[in-house]
Amino acid sequence: MTDTLAERWRAARPKPAGVHLDSGACSRQGFAAIDAAAQHARHEAEVGGYVALEAAAPVLDAGRAAVAALTGLAATDVVYTTGANHALNLLLNSWAGERSVACLPGEYGPNLALMALNGFRVSPLPVDEHGRLRVDAAADALRRDRPGLVHLTPLGSHRGLAQPLGPLAEICRDLGLPLVVDAAQALGHLDCAVAPAAIYSSSRKWLAGPRGVGVLAVRPDLIEALRPRFPPSEPAAPLTVLQQLAHGESNAAAHVGFSVAIGEHLAAGQAAVRARLAEVGRQTRTAMADVAGWRVVEPVDEPTAITTLEPTGGADPHRVRAWLIAERGIVTTACDARRAPTELTVPVLRLSPHVDVTPGDLELAAAALADAAAG
Template sequence: MSLAEQWRSGRPKVAGLHLDSAACSRQSLAVIDATAQHARHEAEVGGYVAAEAAAPVLDAGRAAVAALTGLPSDHVVFTTGANHALDLLLSSWPGQRTLACLPGEFGPNLAIMAANGFAVRALPADDAGRLDVDAAARQLAADPPAVVHLTALASHRGLAQPSAALADVCRDLGVALVVDAAQGLGHLDCAVGAAAVYGTSRKWLAGPRGVGALAIHPDLAQRLRPRLPPPEWGVPLTVTQRLEHGETNLAARVGFSLALGEHLAAGPQLVRDRLAQVGRWTREALADVAGWRVVEPLDEPTAITTLAPTDGADPQKVRAWLIAQRGIVTTYADWQRAPFELTTPVLRVSPHVDAALDELAQFAEALAAATAAA
């Protein structure tokens, strides 16, 4: 059975056409059952007894995150999602609070940086929004910030950033690199040698909503100063223990851990190759739809395709028409996703490994109809 067949057969039958994995993928039946089973176990034996029983599953989840990030499993913290992970990290940052990131940085990330008192400067990028590694190396060497933050794959544009090359630059300069892998985990190789990597369950890993992970290099962890409990209390907890919230939806963490295991069992490289193929198919299918321009290069190794309107189409109205009339789910992305780069709203298409050529042709026809009607 092919990867696409395994993926589809292991999930509930989709109601329509799901082209929105960059927002929220479809969970497998096994993940849904594991999540529900833990909730049932809490009702049977009590939440804290059930939590103790789930410890091996959660340890396996941390080990899976470690395998995907190249960071130690005992330095993996479960969070409620990517935004929470970044806030935990930046609120614990020691000393100087200066940060360099791309002009196309995710809007909510910028808000978290500002809320934690970080002065942000822009890294150099080309016209497409991809990091210029050589120019960045010169800039960082001349005036190194406390932290470099790189979103490996953006929310509003399916460009794979050169994370490994930037990690090499930062390592040589002794600057901490933090990688936002919300769209990267389960999609791109995120084991690049960063000081910290964080991400979420619900996107390409196809786990439950409301859970994510933060993986930290031990050298950075030793420097962090979490706010809770107050350091002066002298509570004998490690940094990772202080960062992890005990009062949480543990069932979601159990489901996330299983989803991570499914991803590793499928083969991360096989999944990455398939997603790159699906991305190419999508761009080929949509290249000639009137009123839209495919933003990404044809061979970009991602499954995110961004459609920019060229003749006044309203992406928000088009998305709504596609759902109401055809049961096709996509993403409307407005300027707030990347307030310093995105000038007009776009439509984002993000099928997973189970996408078929006939479905993409079906979407192309529906998009043309939606454009004419909306």
């Protein structure tokens, strides 16, 4: 059958040189995104970068509209960044309110570093034994001790656990608390259309855009709480807050490629992609369940395509990852404690295939992991 989502996705991009199980790090771009970025770069050479940028405005506006469709915000709320970390730093650095934030204990390590760098006091949200947010307890905690903002990563880098984004968004709306969402792993993977106060993401993961691109969307009411430090907005040439956040040199060709990639995602159907990724996660965990030397961390029916494997026989995930690439052409990710310094206690191996993975791919990966453990 050539009309399935998996087949269409596979046909739309170059053939992989091996088995790619690493979309949580960087998905494979499609021909359309690659060609669009290259054509824009060529146009820059023909007419000049700024003239080409003006000509690309409709494509970039379409990209902002696509981000709006995925987040529940407006296209006019969206600016391009160089990535998720850049977006979060822009937001925290511009924050004019109380510098305190409530987030999960298993928060992404670089996010915690940016919070500390920008002088934010961090308090943990209550979670269960698996690290999933306890919604009712979180509501009580936020009511008792109101932070300056609430930050949620709905899908972490180190574990394929889906957090209850929708219920937390409702709590924050009821309490009048700004919710900031790190959707680097969630955008294009889970339902993020909850209209949070701010949401940011990268291009290169599940949306399969170029590296070095991200987005930040900020609701107008939160804009009032931001004071960007650079560039200054002079009376003679006033800049809006969003214009200040977006100001500076940027890779317009990559922005164009991302706009095309996110458009392709919407054309494929958000619900269909999410359903297929959940199916991919079940298939991956089932295929890895009996591999000697490894334990699947997530419940088999967790609705994500991220599967993490914890070594049970002393294997080093970093060495195994390198061996899988060198000897079997299989790409995965090794995650250590830096990704979640207060939750991840031992390094794990992460498998994150996209919608085009086949049972044969997973069988090869399971056999290779068994060989690695035996060796």
